[in-house]
Amino acid sequence: MDQSAKPATAPDSPPALSRICVIGAGVMGSAIAAHIASAGVPVLLLDRPEGDDRSSLAKNAVARMLKTEPAPFMDPAAAKLIQPGNTEDDLGAIAGCDWIIEAIIERPDLKQALYRKLDTVRRPGTPVSSNTSTIPLAALTAGMPESFKRDFLITHFFNPPRYMRLLEIVGGPETDSAHIAKLTGFCDRVLGKTVVKAKDTPGFIANRIGTFWMLVAVRAAIENGLTVEQVDAVIGRPFGIPKTGVFGLIDLVGVDLMPHINASMKATLPPGDRYRAFADDIPLIGKMIETGHTGRKGKGGFYRLTRKDSEKIKESISLTTGEYAPSERFRLPSHIRHASDLMTAPDQHGIYARRVMGETLAYAASLVPEISDDITGVDKAMELGFNWKKGPFALIDEIGPARFAALLQAENIPVPPLVEKVGSGKFYEDRDNIRNAFSPDGTYKPVPRADGILLLEDIRRRGRPVLGDKSGALWDLGDGVACFEITTKMNTFDDGVLALLEKSVSHVKENFKALVLYSDADNFSAGANIGLALFAANMAAWEEIRKLTAKGQTVLKALKYAPFPVVAAPAGLALGGGCEFMLHADAIQAHAELYAGLVECGVGLIPGWGGCGEMLLRLRADPRTPHGPIPATREVFEMIATARVSKSAAEARRMHLLRKDDGITMNRDRVLADAKARALSMAEGYVAPEQPEFRVAGESGRTAFTMAVDGMARQGLVTSHDRTVSGELAIVLTGNGHDVTEIVTEQQMLDLEAASFMRLIRTTPTLDRIGHMLETGKPLRN
Structure with a gap:
């Protein structure tokens, strides 16, 4: 993590971990090591000894990651922070580590054998965690010394660790709560993770619900005669689910994982669990695995690319015959935009949606408080673990809990007690401008926020913007700091955005100490709206294009020479004009995942x-x-x-898009607070350049x-x-x-x-x- 520009008012400093050991240099273990190294923390990466160079497995893993795309490292130079070794010759080096992460094969016997070795060399009190995604903590610690149980927990990273923000932490009844607090703080502030506390149940939270969702979706598609394209359109945008849908996601994670997940869940889930009704092996998937169609890592999966002459052709598999044919894009009717539209549609797609999402959302609701003490943990896990825009309870709210209960009854799906308890209310309510969530005890409690997190959604909830229109808004962050937000598609610039920015600069001059440029959308700004430029050019409206060019120059220079500090807080894309917007700030506090560049040459x-x-x-x-x-x-x-674009904020610094004293924040939810603190630290005695x-x-x-x-x-x-x-x-x-x-x-x-x-x-x-x-x-x- 960049330390060059610490927030002036950062609450608590993250716990210091000077060195971390990761054991297991497979795909997951090595990627965890890469992410830790990217945060600036030295890593000891160990695997079993093999060959003449007994540390070759770990060394080869580091070399492999330097060639992998998308890159596990935020900066290739971070690889120097990884020390490869093996679990025989280098075991003693573990004594110098402050946290030990085990990421070996999913077999309790092998894990326990390793733990007994670790117990002989680790410093007393050093936390040991497993990255397991399937094995309960109780099974991992059975028969282990009490001293080990106190120091043991599960830290479940999601793949790929650099890009997936979710981290599930599971403690056992004997786990020292201080370890959970320490690692939660470290993973949040240093590794940039959103930490969700899960209970010691099969699959924890995200995988328990997510794999159930995929199983139900595949079975229902086969039974109802839908195509993979229809399924991915239905279980996609209307529900805020990525365009990969179900089958695209299975191809991504690997078709061959499904039988392993089924077997693990059937072995650990209690009798009568709804999951068991869908967990039998699916013949089509077995056939695909036999023929090597295991997804993107194999010959293709439910989708595959083939070549005819020199042309690439996308094909999809028939769920009834198992044969491939050219993929035919499917679109839902234009009036189907939201979950509520689809869940009440009378056609076969509505029937399918009710079956799949009805089962999935009901299953999620039935698992609280079994897997999580509150609904917010479930929603956050699915939002970040499976990239859903809304978690299960937020989706039920969109449908309406009472209507949802009626839909379940019509489908002969059991209505969960929690849905019955919320009745005609909602799972989320705003009370006194604070977001509240419905609890299993029937009361509403404020949605928890970790110390030091400032979210624009909370600012919006408290009132109206100082200035605003359809192009953007100027918000009061408190303490004399304003925030300018763009709200166009992809946060692109047009004359409306420029006019509002010009007005905002004048308003901040009279009423605030400092200004932050920020958006909580996926991207900071994709630049100027080139569609409008093309339209104007086709109309030969050259004078209008010239005026817009001059206006952009005038407004951005007004921003640069304003009599107050301006801090840009970019995350995601900052391209073309969006990059220029960032470059005109006095300082930048960037999210670690910043993809910035002056890309105009790409469009001529x-x-x-x-x-x-x-x-x-x-x-x-x-x-x-x-x-x-x-x-x-x-x-x-x-x-x-x-038209070079940075692949991270670290690379943006090497490209000089970020200056040496600009800051980098690992946790996306902390970018705005860090930028505000940076702006306040510059306000007193500020002199424009x-x-x-x-x-x-x-x-x-x-x-x-x-x-x-x-x-x-x-x-x-x-x-x-x-x-x-x-x-x-x-x-x-x-x-x-x-x-x-x-x-x-x-x-x-x-x-x-x-x-x-x-x-x-x-x-x-x-x-x-x-x-x-x-x-x-x-x-x-x-």
Whole structure:
């Protein structure tokens, strides 16, 4: 975790763990080690000895991860924090570790044999946890010493650990509560996890419900004669479930896992559990495993890609015959948008939805308080463990609990006591501007928030925005700090967003100490709305495009030179104009998963809102950049011309999109609080930056860049229009005729950007690129 910019008002510091041991260098264990190392914590990674190099399993795992996509490491340099070893020669090194994570094969006998070895070398009181997803804690600790039981718990990471935010923690009756508190704090603040406390029951929370959901969905699809495309459309967007749906998800995690899950659940679930009614093996899945169709890791699964001539063809399997045929996209009627629409639809898709989601939501409701003390733990586990936008109880609220109970009765599905108890009410209610959740005891209690978490959804609940329209809003975060939020699709910029931002800057100047730029959407901003730009270009409304370009420059510079500190708090995508928005802040407090870049060249344009100048300033301010205007300009040219995007905040720092003193927050839910604290720390005595001057690379620099691009063109690495676009970029970055001895003002740089932008937007290849990107989501190589 980045320590360069700690929040000024951060509540408690995370518990210090100076070194962690992970045992088991398989896919899961090694990825856990990579994530811990990415957080800046040294890791001892052990596996059994094998071959001449007895630590080869662990060493090979690290090497493999450096080539894996999506990358387990946030920064490849983090691999240096992993020390590979083996469980015989290096066992004694465990004594220097503050936490031991076991991630070996799912066999209690092998795990216990390992635990007995660990008990001879670990420091007394060192917590030991298992990453098991199927074996109850009681089975793992049976027959172990009481001292070991006090230090043992389950920490269930979800795969892949870097990208899946959920961590289920399970303690036993003998587990020292101090260990649970310590690891909860560490995993939250340092590893960026949302920690859910689960009970020692089969599958814990997310897998218990999620695997039940998949089983019911597959069986009901086969029985009702639906196609895999129909199922993934039905059990998808209307319920806030990712577009992978059910069958796409099974392909992703592996078709061959389903029989193992079934066997494990049948072996551990109590008699009469509803899960057992659906847990028999499915012949089609058995046949798929036999033929190697185990999902994306095999020959394909319910979906597969084949080639005909040079064309890739997506195929899907028939659930009745097991044969593959070209996949046919299925769309639900346009009026089906929400769960409530589908659950009451009279057609076969409504019947299917009621059967699958009725069973699933009812099962989830029947398991509280068996698997979790409250409904919020269940909802959070499904939201983060299976990427549902809403958890089971929030979905029941959308349908209406009373209506849901009636639907269950009509389907002959038992109505859970908790659903009966909430009656005509809701599982979630806002009381005194605070979110409350229905408890098993029949009362409402505030939804818990960990210390130091500030969520925009809570700010919204407390009142109306200071300013706002359909484009965005300005919120009062308290303590004199305002927050500007964009609310357009993908948080893209249009004239409405720019107008509101301009108005917000003026309002903050008169009424607040500082401003934070933030969104709790998945992405900070995907940049300017290129669809509007294409529409205007097709209408030959060049003056309107010029005005929008000038307006963007004016507003972002007003933000930069405002008489109060501005802190950008980006997460997810910050592309094109969204990246320029971030670059104009005084400081950045980024989420660790930041995918930022000036990508305009990909659609045949160049940055038009000051991005070129801001990147030149960042490069030249870095003492590591060689002296003189050309080295910095060359690096900026290469980054923008190739539309390079960071794969993490750590990489964004290496790209100079983040400066050395900008902060990185691992936990997504803590980004806003950290940004607010950063803004407050800058407010007293704040002085706006002075306008910069540039010494450009001049004609010699432009010639060098042109020659480099020409050489790439001869090798077939760049297209004809790439040369045109990069040529315009070179004009801006090198000063368009200004000599290296001359001073170029910031306004002159902006004028150069605008002129090149307008020349490019008028070209047919650029318009073709924009149209292709809007239609396919992919760049056009023309």
